[in-house]
Amino acid sequence: MFKGICRETHNGNMVTKILKIPKFFTCIRNFSSENVLVEVNNKTNTAILRLSRPPVNGLNLEVLNEFESLLSQLEQQKVNGVIITSNKEGILTGGIDIAELQTIDQRRLKKYWTTFRDTFLKLYNTPLLTVAVINGHSPAGGCLFSTACDYRVMTRNYNIGGNETQLGLVAPIWFMDRVADLIGHRQAELAFTQGKLFSTDEAHKLGLIDEIVENTAEGLSKAQIIINSFANVPKKAREISKRFTRQQFLDKMIRDTDDDIRHFVNHIGSNETQKIIEQYMQKLKSKRF
Numbered sequence: 001m002f003k004g005i006c007r008e009t010h011n012g013n014m015v016t017k018i019l020k021i022p023k024f025f026t027c028i029r030n031f032s033s034e035n036v037l038v039e040v041n042n043k044t045n046t047a048i049l050r051l052s053r054p055p056v057n058g059l060n061l062e063v064l065n066e067f068e069s070l071l072s073q074l075e076q077q078k079v080n081g082v083i084i085t086s087n088k089e090g091i092l093t094g095g096i097d098i099a100e101l102q103t104i105d106q107r108r109l110k111k112y113w114t115t116f117r118d119t120f121l122k123l124y125n126t127p128l129l130t131v132a133v134i135n136g137h138s139p140a141g142g143c144l145f146s147t148a149c150d151y152r153v154m155t156r157n158y159n160i161g162g163n164e165t166q167l168g169l170v171a172p173i174w175f176m177d178r179v180a181d182l183i184g185h186r187q188a189e190l191a192f193t194q195g196k197l198f199s200t201d202e203a204h205k206l207g208l209i210d211e212i213v214e215n216t217a218e219g220l221s222k223a224q225i226i227i228n229s230f231a232n233v234p235k236k237a238r239e240i241s242k243r244f245t246r247q248q249f250l251d252k253m254i255r256d257t258d259d260d261i262r263h264f265v266n267h268i269g270s271n272e273t274q275k276i277i278e279q280y281m282q283k284l285k286s287k288r289f
């Protein structure tokens with residue numbers, strides 16, 4: 001028997017169950033949560049983590065908490081790599097669930113933004129090898145989370161980037177810094193001042209993604225090839241090298257925590273921004289772009 005973990009919500013409370021899985025099923029072990037499906041292949045010891053929150057995998061508080069907790073479990077299990085993708089081809093995530101931004105309750109905004117940052121930091125800082133298979137549109141928060149991974153492959157004909165400025169919002173500095181790490185300061189400056197969403201081809205040319213694939217299946221097998229390519233690299237040396245290359249960004253982001261949270265709460269919690277968000281939601285619902 002193999003022991004799996006299953007997390008479910010009962011009457012609003014998250015409950016963790018230990019499941020006994022018969023041996024003949026152990027080629028794949030699942031321990032999904034409500035909004036994030038996890039599948040670990042016992043042969044390759046690689047996990048696929050699929051966002052699964054209809055309609056657009058919006059990043060609400062629950063998704064972020066589940067994602068962070070599942071990543072911690074995968075760290076404990078010492079998997080060889082984690083592939084992050086969407087259960088719904090066509091949309092990796094629509095970014096932040098805008099409902100989370102429709103409040104002037106400062107405590108709620110602070111809690112949301114702290115969780116959003118912590119989840120990003122968990123992914124950015126994990127010693128595990130991480131590959132994003134971007135199998136659909138990936139605006140704003142979706143783009144941000146994929147930049148935290150070690151490698152990005154993306155299917156054709158979708159969009160990725162930080163579109164916040166187009167909505168009348170201001171993306172956090174650390175999102176801009178992370179994109180600048182990948183595409184250079186000048187291109188990041190242009191992208192964020194315009195709120196630009198890039199096509200898969202444009203993102204590839206700029207270096208925002210590493211490779212283009214035709215579909216999710218090809219993306220998953222490409223991600224496995226990338227993970228396998230590290231098989232002969234001494235693990236400890238890889239982990240320390242990853243930490244060293246990311247240390248400067250991390251130090252800055254952590255040093256600026258208070259300013260960043262204060263800015264988010266003041267920016268989103270203002271009546272002016274609330275009006276902008278409300279108008280954007282109406283446009284989204286009536287598909288008037």
Ligand SMILES: CCCC/C=C\CC(=O)SCCNC(=O)CCNC(=O)[C@H](O)C(C)(C)COP(=O)(O)OP(=O)(O)OC[C@H]1O[C@@H](n2cnc3c(N)ncnc32)[C@H](O)[C@@H]1OP(=O)(O)O
Nearest residue numbers: 055056058094095096097098137139140141169171284285
């Ligand atoms: C401010 C500082 C923080 C900065 C950091 C991050 C900011 C963000 O992440 S803000 C969120 C930015 N995201 C977007 O602008 C994406 C908006 N959505 C889309 O462009 C499209 O919906 C998408 C391409 C993702 C999918 O397109 P479709 O497949 O055509 O779906 P629909 O547009 O019909 O959407 C279905 C359904 O979902 C609602 N929706 C979409 N996105 C969001 C969202 N981010 N939050 C909440 N709800 C969202 C959309 O309104 C539709 O709802 P219904 O009309 O009720 O069906």
